Amino acid sequence: MRTFGTPEFLFILEAARWTLALSVIAFIGGAIGGLAIALSRTSDVALLRAMSAGFIQLFQGTPLLLQLFLIFFGAPVLGFDINPWIAAGTALVLNSSAFLGQIWRGCIEAVPRGQWEAAEALSLSYRSRMRDVVLPQALRIAVAPTVGYMVQIIKGTSLAAIIGFTEVTRAGQIINNATFQPLVVFSVVAAIYFVLCWPLSLLAARMERRHKAALAR
Amino acid sequence: MNYTFQFGAVFAAWPLLLKGTWITIQLSVLAMLGGLAVAIACAWGKTAGPRALRWVINTYIEVIRNTPFLVQLFFFFFALPAIGLRWSAHTAALTAMVVNLGAYATEIIRAGIESIPKGQIEAALALNLKRHEIFRFVILKPALKAIFPALTSQFILLMLSSAVVSVISADDLTSVAANLQSQTFRSFEIYIVVTVIYLVLALSFSALFKLVYQWGLSYPDRR
Numbered sequence: 001m002r003t004f005g006t007p008e009f010l011f012i013l014e015a016a017r018w019t020l021a022l023s024v025i026a027f028i029g030g031a032i033g034g035l036a037i038a039l040s041r042t043s044d045v046a047l048l049r050a051m052s053a054g055f056i057q058l059f060q061g062t063p064l065l066l067q068l069f070l071i072f073f074g075a076p077v078l079g080f081d082i083n084p085w086i087a088a089g090t091a092l093v094l095n096s097s098a099f100l101g102q103i104w105r106g107c108i109e110a111v112p113r114g115q116w117e118a119a120e121a122l123s124l125s126y127r128s129r130m131r132d133v134v135l136p137q138a139l140r141i142a143v144a145p146t147v148g149y150m151v152q153i154i155k156g157t158s159l160a161a162i163i164g165f166t167e168v169t170r171a172g173q174i175i176n177n178a179t180f181q182p183l184v185v186f187s188v189v190a191a192i193y194f195v196l197c198w199p200l201s202l203l204a205a206r207m208e209r210r211h212k213a214a215l216a217r
Numbered sequence: 218m219n220y221t222f223q224f225g226a227v228f229a230a231w232p233l234l235l236k237g238t239w240i241t242i243q244l245s246v247l248a249m250l251g252g253l254a255v256a257i258a259c260a261w262g263k264t265a266g267p268r269a270l271r272w273v274i275n276t277y278i279e280v281i282r283n284t285p286f287l288v289q290l291f292f293f294f295f296a297l298p299a300i301g302l303r304w305s306a307h308t309a310a311l312t313a314m315v316v317n318l319g320a321y322a323t324e325i326i327r328a329g330i331e332s333i334p335k336g337q338i339e340a341a342l343a344l345n346l347k348r349h350e351i352f353r354f355v356i357l358k359p360a361l362k363a364i365f366p367a368l369t370s371q372f373i374l375l376m377l378s379s380a381v382v383s384v385i386s387a388d389d390l391t392s393v394a395a396n397l398q399s400q401t402f403r404s405f406e407i408y409i410v411v412t413v414i415y416l417v418l419a420l421s422f423s424a425l426f427k428l429v430y431q432w433g434l435s436y437p438d439r440r
Contacts, residue, residue, distance in 0.1 A: 061419035063380035158285035182295035197283035
């Protein structure tokens with residue numbers, strides 16, 4: 001039996017790059033999908049609104065773990081060759097699209113109604129109305145909750161461990177099975193997540209306070 | 218695609234699925250009650266407790282909110298037995314859920330307490346309202362109203378994230394699915410059905426909470 005030493009610690013620490021890589025993929029994919037969802041949710045087309053509402057409901061109303069399982073076990077059935085990378089990436093992108101879409105929808109709607117009406121009165125096209133008037137203002141509101149949501153994404157990547165993707169949590173399981181020192185191993189694992197997430201949490205809270213102070217003035 | 222869906226084996230196991238659903242509901246409701254108790258105590262400690270206690274509570278909240286639920290679950294299930302605390306998967310799962318919810322709900326409840334302007338209580342005192350009336354109508358009801366949406370969506374999130382406890386085989390709905398999968402090999406069908414059950418649960422709870430809100434907490438709010 002091995003004991004928990006520097007090599008074991010480094011093994012878990014090195015797995016953090018896969019946690020980070022998966023988080024970055026989920027965030028970038030989720031940002032693109034989330035923008036599409038947020039724009040659909042606030043569009044004038046009833047069908048788009050209904051479809052995006054359904055998408056959000058589906059992904060916010062079911063467990064992320066089951067979404068991961070459906071993609072991981074469903075893709076081979078539908079004839080796609082799939083590995084844990086793609087399964088985890090796809091599930092996380094779809095899931096964060098729904099959550100970011102919902103968050104950003106709120107930010108778009110928080111732009112005062114008068115701004116929309118003024119843009120319409122100036123007979124700006126939809127594209128210019130969004131790009132030049134609404135979205136830049138929504139962006140300022142969106143920064144703090146978006147940074148806060150990144151913490152959720154990083155934590156969410158831990159579920160990829162369950163389908164065998166070797167990120168921090170899975171690395172911890174592997175080391176635990178070899179050393180039988182769960183207290184040390186899972187403390188190290190938790191500490192790595194904490195180091196990744198805490199700065200983001202603090203940043204989000206600070207931005208939130210500053211934003212509130214700016215509004216109160 | 219040349220796959221034929223066979224839901225027969227899944228539906229034949231409906232008593233198991235029903236039992237798993239019941240355990241998921243039970244775990245979530247118990248964890249909600251336990252988590253609320255922890256949160257009320259922590260919110261009190263944070264607003265009125267001594268400095269050291271506040272520091273402990275803040276550390277608890279930050280650690281829980283910045284680490285994945287799965288890791289917390291592993292910690293309770295694997296690490297604590299290693300130092301002599303033995304318990305079943307079910308108890309470990311429930312404990313992890315209570316501890317997790319407690320951290321999130323503390324901040325929600327604190328926001329509720331802080332949402333009551335002091336002037337309201339002073340006004341109630343000036344109107345000569347009795348203490349229990351002040352607590353009930355001026356403090357509790359408006360505070361509940363303010364935090365109700367956040368609290369209920371936290372409950373639904375908790376219920377959905379409880380799927381993770383299947384990893385330590387805590388006999389919840391997702392564990393039932395995993396067992397069925399190894400018996401019947403119809404994994405796609407099973408996970409479709411179980412996902413739909415979670416969706417129905419989430420929609421039902423959110424409809425129920427909306428009703429409770431309308432019946433119990435809606436009154437003219439002029440602000």
